[in-house]
Amino acid sequence: MRKLEEKIFKGLMIGASAIIISILLYILYIIIRKGIPSLTLDMITKVPSGGYYLGKEGGILNAIVGSLLLITGAVLISISISLPVALYINFILHKNSRFSNIVRLSFDILYGIPSIVYGAFGFMLMVFLGLQASLLGGIIAVSFxxxxxxxxxxxxxxxxIPRDLIEAPQSLGATRYETLKVIVRQLMPGITTAVLLAVGRGIGDAATVLFTAGYTDSIPVSPGQPAATLPLAIFFQLGSPLEEVQNRAYAAALILTAIILLLSFSARYFSAKLSKSKI
Amino acid sequence: MLKIRLLKDKIARRYMLGITVFCLLLLFIIGAGLLAKSIPVLQEKTLWELIGTSSWKPFKGEFGFLTFILSTIYVTAIAILIALPLSLLASIYLSEYASDRIKRFFSPVIDLLAGIPPVIYGVWGTLTIVPLIADKIAPLFVDFSTGYSMLAGGLVLAIMIVPIIISVLTEIFNAIPKDIREASWSLGATKWETVKKVVLRRSLPGIIAATVLAVSRAFGETMAVLMVCGNFTDLPKSIFDACYPLPALIANNYGEMMSLPSYESALMFSALLLFVIIVLFNAGSRLILDQINLKYHL
Structure with a gap:
């Protein structure tokens, strides 16, 4: 009886794990099968002609470039904010100080806030500042x-990071700011992983850019112009009644998925490197 | 020379403190901003009129959010009902039974499921889940369904929250000391009995925290749900009917709302509602998880 229960539950567990793996494979299979036939050279080297919603010709270069510009801007802004915060709560303050833990909790909560709320807030901010839906607006919202x-x-x-590494430079007379430079060098693989994770999340999110970045057929040449993005290229073009336009959505979905796969595996590579260099 | 170095040090520390405090305030700024925008509609209507009625006619000034609130709750409930048992079984397997090789194989699977953007889940859902419901599942129960339904939303959401639950659960299971399990085994309990009576009982607060975290994620999920739920403003009568969760409402109406101040205010109110619920849920589950960490790591 006990043996039987053990067997049944072990079977269920293996079943559940197998279901989860097969769903992932199924998702990848569907996206690849739908995307491959539409993924031509024109698709990735041309902007849509005759409108992204109704024009049958052209590709999604506008969205590819838009997404890349947007994420580059957002990463630059957010690294210059998040690195100081992380350094401050770990190395300037004691890492388990009360203030550090409050900051951690508030970032945990910020992490849980849905992208649609950031999108709405970003939009509100833009109206407040008198900005139009633009590349800059999208960059701000994605940074949040x-x-x-x-x-x-x-x-x-x-x-x-071991305590010694903080103390050694200081005992040689370095200021805390100079000590941080040593620490940042040591943290480099971790920072790279953080950037890769953030790029993966930011480049695929549609709800934040929906109201803030706008959408356009052309490639933005200044931060004040609206920018097309891959997730919205998928969302908008999938809704079109024309098959040619829908195919652009499938191609965009494949490209986005490929980017996510690449980022995820590189993040893995860097964090493996990090655990090797752990002292 | 030393003076310059000290000055640099001081400036750098001030800058870091400033940015950290700003980020702390961000939570309040977002909350206050959304509240300020929702005040017009809150002055016009009582809270009950907004969240307790279901008449949605923005251009006549009627803003009853009940349909959207219920849709959000139903879709989330379906997602949790599916995702929780699945993730619980899988994470017990991963932490108690699986060999290191299987664990190593599984961890990128979880990463990828967590990393796939919502819009991709939406595309997948419209290509597979929606036709599956319309052609195979719904005909068994109801006369007609387009497939764009509450069930489709729940299924897609379920897959999206599985990685969140699994990653929290495996962490909790791994935090439970090995001794406790060994004590149970040495008394003659089988592996499953140990899991059932020792591991699961011990990690109950953690399981609750993981579920709350997943609920708050499901509440706010926008794009995937928007693409498969059908977005119909009538109250759904069965799981095969279209529904219209709050985040989808915000996303769909953003463009047109600008024409009407009270409409904009009403939508901002719904964003505020989401924000408040999610902040509370997140804070609650994080505090529970921190307690667990303290208990086992220190």
Missing amino acids: LIIPIMVRSIDEVAAY
């Missing part, structure tokens, strides 16, 4: 979304 991700993941690796 990815700052908590970066802080959390840099904070996680910062815990592994």
Whole structure:
């Protein structure tokens, strides 16, 4: 009886794990099968002609470039905010001080806030500042979304930095700021992982850019112009009645998925490197 | 020379403190901003009129959020009902039974499921889940369903929250000391009995925290749900009917709302509602998880 129960539950567990793996494979299979036939050279080298919703010709270069510009801007802004925060709560303050823990909790909460709320807030901010839906607006909204991700993941690796590494430069007469330069060098693989994670989350999120970045057929040449993005290229073009336009959505979905896969595996590579260099 | 170095040090520390405090305030700034925008509609209507009625006619000034609130709750409930048992079984397997090789194989699977963007889940859902419901599942129960339904939303959401629950659960299971399990085994308990009576009982607060975290994630999920739920403003009568969760409402109406101040205010109110619920849920589950960490790591 007891043996039977053990067997049944072990079977259920293996079943559940197998279901989860097969769902992932099924998702990848569907996205690849739908995307491959539409993924031509024109698709990735041309902007849509005759409108992204009704024009049958052209590709999704506007969305590819838009997404890359947007995420580059957002990463630059958020690294210059999240790195100081993570360093401050770990190395300037004691890492388990009360203030550090309050900051951690608030970033955990910020991390949980849905992207649609960041999108709405970002839009509100833009109206307040008199900005139009633009590349800059999208960059600001996506920065809100990815700052908590970066802080959390840099904070996680910062815990592994040994106390000695902080004390050695200081005993040689370095100021705390100079000590931080040593620490940042040591944290580099962790920071890289954080950036990769943040890029993955930021480049795929549609709800934040929906009202803030706008959408356009052309490639933005200044931060004040609206920018097309891959997730919205998928969302908008999938809704079109024309098959040619829908195919652009499938191609965009495949490209986005490929980017996510690449980022995820590189993040893995860097964090493996990090655990090797753990002292 | 020393003076310059000290000055640099001081500036750097001030800058870091400033940014940290700003980020702490961000939570309040977002909350206050959303509240300020929702005040017009809150002055016009009582809270009950907003969340307790289901008449949604923005251009006549009627803003009853009940349909959207119920849709959000139903879709989330379906997702949790599916995802929780699945993730619980899988994480017990991963932490108690699986060999290191299987664990190593599984961890990128969880990463990828967590990393796939919502819009991709939406595409997948419309290509597979929606037709599956319309052609195979719904005909068994009701006369007609387009497939764009509460059930579709729940299924897609379930898959999206599985990685969150699994990663929290495996962490909790791993935090439980090995001795406790060994004590149970040495008394003759089987592995499953140990899991049932020792591991699961011990980690109950953690399981609750993981569930709350997953609920708050499901509440706020927008794009995937928007793409498969059908977005119909009538109260859904069965799980095969279209529904219209709050985040989808915000996303869909953002463009047109600008024409009407009270409409904008009403939508901002719904964003505020989401924000408050999610902040509370997140804070609660994080505090529970921190307690667990303290208990086992220190």
